[in-house]
Amino acid sequence: MRHLKLLQQVSEIARAGSIRQAAENLNITASAMNRKVHDLEEEIGTPLFERRARGVKLTAAGELFVHYARSQIADADRLSSQVEDLRGMRRGPVNIGCSQALALDFLPSQIGSFRKENPRLVFDVQVMDHNAAINALIDYDVDLALVYRATIRPAVRILKSAPQRLAAILRADHPLAQKQTLRLSDCVSYPLALPHPTLGGRQILDEVIARRDFQFQVMAESNSFEMLRGLVLHGNMISLQIDIGAPREGSGHGLVTRTIDERDLPTSDLVLCQLRGRVLPVAAASFADHLMAAL
Structure with a gap:
């Protein structure tokens, strides 16, 4: 599979936007990489990159070729995974892009339980916002995306969706902790620590605030979200997060979770997805099945 090295080099140039930077990332000389790209362009009969003073930019043909290259690299990884699976060497890696709300509790617990039966598996988890995770899926940078309130494109296939409610995170000794369900109006008199406006849960809250007279x-x-939990614990503030990623009582961190009345905040979907038409590596497909059962 020597041709894969060239495909990986072209893919890395596209990602880095610079032949020199891509060469450094792959630990080869820039002159050697540039020569290989020139030879490839001559073989194809058209430039793949537009050379500029500060780096390179893909041509239209280059965009087509990079998509082809990444699909070939992904297929080779899948083949390697299947061969290792047949030999009882299911190592992965499983590449996942996930929303930050899943990074503290839910996804680590699922990886931990899955590895009890698959201890050789390696995971590469990238925490990013929902749009970045979908882009990474399309660019073959991740096998799976587990994201909240994502804008799903035609190239993406949803494997599983689970509606999520927003929940309030409070200190166990907070006055509102005595209630099992909160109204948004209950929170008006207390200081809040909120997710950044680019995050899905905050966007739902902002949409509701825009329609109602909450101050x-x-x-x-x-x-x-780690910082927000710290502000709740040490600043006695209230924060909001989707229920699946919120802390559970009895975990020893001094925080409690209280759901927000559904009359105040609508649900929105948490989705597990992959690239449409892509056959996942065995390890990634197995973990996807595990996540679907958990969701």
């Missing part, structure tokens, strides 16, 4: 005391914002 919240937003004292902090962050794109880190």
Whole structure:
């Protein structure tokens, strides 16, 4: 599979936007990489990259070729995974892009339970916003995307969806912790630590606020759910997160989760998806089955 090295080089040039940077990333000389690309362009009969003063940009033909290259690399990885599976060497890796709300509890627990029966498997988890995760799926950078409130494109196939409600995260000694379900109006008198406006749960909240006359005391914002939990614990604030990623009582961190009344906030879907038409590597397909059962 020597041709795969050239395909990987072209893919890396496209990703880096620079032949020199791609050569450094792959630990080869820029002159050798540039020569291989020139030879390939001559063989194809058209330029793949537009050379500029600061790097390169894909031509229309280059975009087609990079998509072909990445699909071939993915197929080779799948073949390698299947061969290893036949030999009892299911190592992976399983490449996943996930929303940050899944990164603290849900996805680590699922990886942990899956590895009990598949201890040789390796995981590569990239935490990113929903749009970046879908882009990574389309670019063959990840096998699976597990994201909340994603904009699904025709190239993406949904394997499983699960409606999610927003929940409030509070300190166990917070006055509102005595209630099992909260109304948004309950939270008006208390300081809030909210997710960044680019995140799906915050977008739902902002849409509701725009329609109703709530005057919240937003004292902090962050794109880190770990930071938001810290603000809840140490600043006695209230934060919001989708229910599946919220902390559970009895976990020893001093936080509790209370659902928001569905009359105040609508549900939105958490989706597990893959690239349409792509046959996943055995390890990724097995873990997808595991996640679908969990969802």
